[in-house]
Amino acid sequence: MSRSFCAPSMGTGISRRGFLKGCAMAAAALGLSDELVPRIARAAASPLKPPVVWLHFQECTGCSEALLRASHPDIGRLILDIISLDYHETIMAAAGNQAEKVLKDTISKYKGKFICVVEGAIPTKDKSIYCKIGGRTAMEILDEVARESAAIITIGTCASFGGVQAAAPNPTGAVGVRDLIKDRPIVNIPGCPPNPISFLGTVLNFLTFKRLPEADRLGRPLFAYGRRIHDQCERRAHFDEGRFVERFGDEAHRKGYCLYKAGCKGPETFSNCPAVRFNDVGAWPVGTGHGCIGCTEPAFWDTMTPFYERLPDVKIPGNRGIVSSADSAGKKILGITAAAIGIHAAVGIGKRVIKGKADQSD
Ligand code: FSX
Ligand code: SF4
Ligand code: F3S
Numbered sequence: 001m002s003r004s005f006c007a008p009s010m011g012t013g014i015s016r017r018g019f020l021k022g023c024a025m026a027a028a029a030l031g032l033s034d035e036l037v038p039r040i041a042r043a044a045a046s047p048l049k050p051p052v053v054w055l056h057f058q059e060c061t062g063c064s065e066a067l068l069r070a071s072h073p074d075i076g077r078l079i080l081d082i083i084s085l086d087y088h089e090t091i092m093a094a095a096g097n098q099a100e101k102v103l104k105d106t107i108s109k110y111k112g113k114f115i116c117v118v119e120g121a122i123p124t125k126d127k128s129i130y131c132k133i134g135g136r137t138a139m140e141i142l143d144e145v146a147r148e149s150a151a152i153i154t155i156g157t158c159a160s161f162g163g164v165q166a167a168a169p170n171p172t173g174a175v176g177v178r179d180l181i182k183d184r185p186i187v188n189i190p191g192c193p194p195n196p197i198s199f200l201g202t203v204l205n206f207l208t209f210k211r212l213p214e215a216d217r218l219g220r221p222l223f224a225y226g227r228r229i230h231d232q233c234e235r236r237a238h239f240d241e242g243r244f245v246e247r248f249g250d251e252a253h254r255k256g257y258c259l260y261k262a263g264c265k266g267p268e269t270f271s272n273c274p275a276v277r278f279n280d281v282g283a284w285p286v287g288t289g290h291g292c293i294g295c296t297e298p299a300f301w302d303t304m305t306p307f308y309e310r311l312p313d314v315k316i317p318g319n320r321g322i323v324s325s326a327d328s329a330g331k332k333i334l335g336i337t338a339a340a341i342g343i344h345a346a347v348g349i350g351k352r353v354i355k356g357k358a359d360q361s362d
Pocket of ligand 3: 191192229269271273284285286291292293294295296
């Protein structure tokens with residue numbers, strides 16, 4: 001017998017099967033055992049849905065699009081069913097003064113209880129005049145809404161770290177939410193756009209355990225951003241054996257070899273893309289033949305570009321843990337342990353981020 005769960009705010013519906021499937025996918029993404037699925041489902045099905053105010057600033061709306069237009073409709077519907085989406089400029093019916101009133105009423109009615117989701121960067125230059133909604137600047141709106149919220153979830157690299165708007169020379173002084181809001185719990189879900197499963201897992205974690213998930217130093221939940229792309233990649237065996245794509249369309253590309261020499265930034269990028277993938281076709285950038293461009297990392301438009309040039313000096317582990325460079329794989333033994341790849345990548349990204357910041361301040 002089927003039972004449906006409906007979101008009163010948006011009028012969406014989802015079958016019980018789809019509902020449980022979504023909870024099971026989120027539990028798997030969270031790294032939780034199957035035994036916790038009923039507990040997650042109970043929390044998700046609670047009639048007390050957390051009110052959500054979803055703000056939009058400098059962005060392309062790709063984050064909302066990825067979530068709502070996913071070819072895996074259950075995920076988008078499930079998210080809309082477990083929250084009460086009271087304010088979202090792109091999809092709400094209200095407009096103008098009516099929309100402004102909804103925002104004001106929601107934050108005063110649910111003071112200290114609602115989740116604030118932020119999509120897009122916040123311009124700080126020239127008193128934030130480069131993004132205004134209803135006559136108020138992005139900084140004013142964020143400050144007012146964040147102050148009254150229970151917790152903040154940033155969706156996308158723009159809201160997390162500034163994104164493309166913050167790319168050098170960052171003409172509007174764009175920043176991420178954590179640069180401005182210091183006194184609220186904040187979790188970052190970066191990606192340009194991010195995977196809806198990472199957002200869903202974060203919301204379900206909040207509903208089930210009454211707290212935001214454990215995060216890394218960049219505020220990213222460890223369940224989704226705790227591992228390097230390179231360490232989960234299906235092409236990793238080709239990297240380890242020194243088999244590389246030299247040019248898009250060459251024989252090695254057709255055979256599915258490693259994209260490191262074609263610019264893949266997987267060795268310096270942390271995300272669950274290879275494991276969770278996108279939509280129901282199981283696609284992800286590297287799986288379709290394009291290198292990872294590092295879209296979950298801060299300042300990736302500065303530090304990961306040019307996108308088609310390879311990262312310098314990533315070492316390739318060979319037999320018995322001996323490593324060599326991409327050019328000399330199988331020929332020259334450098335006598336460095338396989339662990340060096342992790343150290344190198346960590347140091348490398350640090351240097352590149354610092355360089356990106358220095359370039360911006362020039
Ligand atoms: Fe930014 Fe979201 Fe990139 Fe776009 O709206 S993370 S530009 S894909 O989608 O904010
Ligand atoms: Fe995969 Fe890119 Fe690493 Fe190659 S360099 S194994 S394509 S993540
Ligand atoms: Fe982004 Fe790389 Fe994943 S480009 S979507 S972090 S594979």
